[in-house]
Amino acid sequence: MKKIIYTAALFLSSAAYTFAQTSIKETRENIADLFVLGEDLVLYTIKEQDGQYLYSERKGDQSTFKKEIALNGGAVNAVIGSGAGGNEVYVYQKTDRRDHKIVIYRWDGANFQKTGEKPFPNIRNNSSNLGAYLSPDQNTLLIAADLGKTQGYDDLYLSKWEGGKWTKPSTLGTPPNTREAEFAPYIVNDSLFFSRKSGEQAYVYAVPLANGSQPTGQPVRLPGRVNQDNAFNAGYKRVGETEMWITRTPDGTYTAYVNGPEPIKLNVVSVLDEQPVSELATASQPSSPTLLSLSYGFNEVYMDDASAAALDQFLAKQTDGAVFWVKGYSDNKGPAKGKARVARQRAVLLQKYIEMKHGQRQFKFELGSEVLGTEGPEARKVEVRLRSR
Template structure:
C-alpha cells in the first residue's frame, strides 16, 4: 500500500515542477492524440468524415501538416505505444470489421519503415470507440471499450500476451472505472493514465500499477486539466508531457500542448503561454417572488387550468449523438452554443431526445430522456443568465443508425 500511495505522489509531483508549457497545434478539426517521435517529429491524430488518420508536423510548425502515408494503412489509425524517443512507433490499423492489427514502424533516414505486425484480440465491443495502449515489451495491452460487465459506458481492461495469444480482457475494476466513460489509456513505468468523461467535459486521471493491478485513480492537478474543458490523450516521457484540450464555444477548438523544455531541434519554437481559466456564464440565483393575494372581489370562482405551451411543428435545431452516447460531441455543442446565443432572453424550448432501435425497450427510453436532460443541463449551466424556459421529452425510434440518434430543439412561440 505504501508503494502505491508513493507512486501516486510522483504522478502529481512531476507535472508541476516549474516546466514551460507550449502550444503545439491548434485546429477546429477533432484531434484525437499527439505524440512526439524522436526529438522533433509530431504525429497528430485527426478524426475526419472518412475515418481517423495520422499527420506529421515538425516542432515549431503549428500550421503545416501532411498526412503520414506510410502510417495510414487503414481507415482508422492511431498511435498505441512504442519507444517514441528512439523512433519506434506502434500504430493500430483498422480496415474492416475483422481486419485490424498493430504494426511496428521505425523512423529511419527520414521515413517510417514498416516492421513486425502484432495481432489484436477479438473484442465484442458495444461502444463506437476503441482505445488501446501496448506496452513497450508488447506483453500487456490496455483497452478502453464497452465489453461485458462494464461499470458504465467505456471501461478500462487489461489483456496479456502468453506467447501465443492474448488473454481474455480483464476489467480493471472500480479503482479506475466508473459509470462514466473511461478512455485514452497510457502507461509509463508503474503508472496508468487515462481520461474520464464527466458530462460534457473530460479530465485526466492517474493510478499506480502494482503487478498489473491499479490503485485508486486520482484526477491530475495543474495545467493538464483545464477547467470546463475536454482534456485527453495524455502522454509522458522522461522530459515531456503532451495532451490535448478541447473546448466548444463558437466553434470546437482543439489544442495540443507540451509541458517541458523544447528540444534544440525546434528552431521556430512556439510562444509559451499559460492556460487561463475559461470564461463561464454564471447561472444567476433564482429568487422566489412573494405572491400578493388578490382582493376578494378579484377571486375567480372556478380555478383556471394552466395550458401546456404549444411547441413549433418542426425543430429549430437537430443535434446528432454518437452510438451509445448520451452527451454531445464538441462539434455538436459548438453548434448548440451558436444557436442559443441568437435566441432572445426568456425563450421557451422543448428539448426532445431520441434513441434508435438498438437495445432493450426500457434502456432505449432511458437513453432518449438522458439525451434531452444532458442538453437541458448544458443550457442551464452555460446560458442560465438568458433565463430560457426548458421542457424535455424522450422518444424511441424503430429505425437504426445515426439519423435516429439525435436531440431536437423546438421553439415555443
C-alpha cells in the same frame, strides 16, 4: 479494507521540472490524440468523415503538416505505443469490423518503415469508441471499450501476450472503472494515466500500479496545468521529460500541448552558429578511454535494438549518479549543417533514452559532438566515457 489515497504529486514527482505550458497547435480539426516522436516530430490522430488518420508535423512548423501515407493502412488508424529506443511507433489499424491489427513502424529521421505486425485481440466492442495502449515490450495491452458487463460506459481492460497470442481481455475493476466512461489509457513507469468523461467534459486521472499493470489505491485528478476546467482534456502521455495532451474547449477549439524543459544547450556553440561543430568538444572532455562505442547507419540518429541492449548492459554495471561524457559523431558525407545536426542528435537522443529508461539512477551527462573528416561506418557513432568525480 483500508483505502490508500495518493496525491497527484506522487505521480508527477518523477517529472518535477520547470515546465512552460506550450500550445503547439490550435485547430477546429477533430484531434483525437497526439504523440511526439524523437526531438520534434508530432503525430496527430484526426477524425474525419470517412475515417481516422495520422498526420505529422515538425514541432513549431505548421507548414510541414501532412498526412502520413505510410502509417495509414486502415480506415481507422491510431498510435497506441512506442518502442523504448524512441524510434518505433505501434499503430492500430482497422480495415473493417473483423480486420484489425497492430503494425510496428521504425522512424529513420526522414521516413517510416514497416518492421512487423502483431494481431489485435478478437473482441466484440459494444461502444462506437475504441482506445488502446501497448507497452514498449509489446507484452501488455490496455483497451478502452465496452466489452460487456461494464461499470457504466467504456471501461479499461487488460490483455497479456502469452504463448504467441493475447489473453482474453479482463476488466481492471473498480477503481479505475466507474459508471462514467474511462478512456485514453497510458502507462508511465508505475502509474496509469487515463481520462474520464462526464457529459461534455473529461479530465485526466492517474492511479498507481502494482506488478506493472494492476491499479491500486484511488485515482487522482491531475492539477490544472493539465486539466482545464469545463473542457475535454484527454490523451495525456509522458515520454522522458516531455508531456503531451489534448484539450477541447466548449467553442470547439482543439489545442495540442507539449510541455518539456528548455532544449538542451550544448557547450560553446549550436549548429545554427555555423561554426565548426568540433568546437562542441570542450576542454572539459575527459582523457579516460572510451568505455562504450555504439554504431549507427548513415543519417540514423536512433540506436537499434542491439545497441540499446548493449547500453542497458553497460549502465547496469555503473553506480547511481555516475557522470558520463557522451559524444556523437558523424562522417563527412552530406551537407555541412546536416552532418552537424546528425552528430549532435545522436548524443542528445542517447541521453534522452537513458533518462527515459534509467531515470531513477540519477545519471549526469556532459555532451559533445563532432563531424569527422573520414567517410564510412566507423565514423558514424556515439562514444560514452565515464568521468571521475
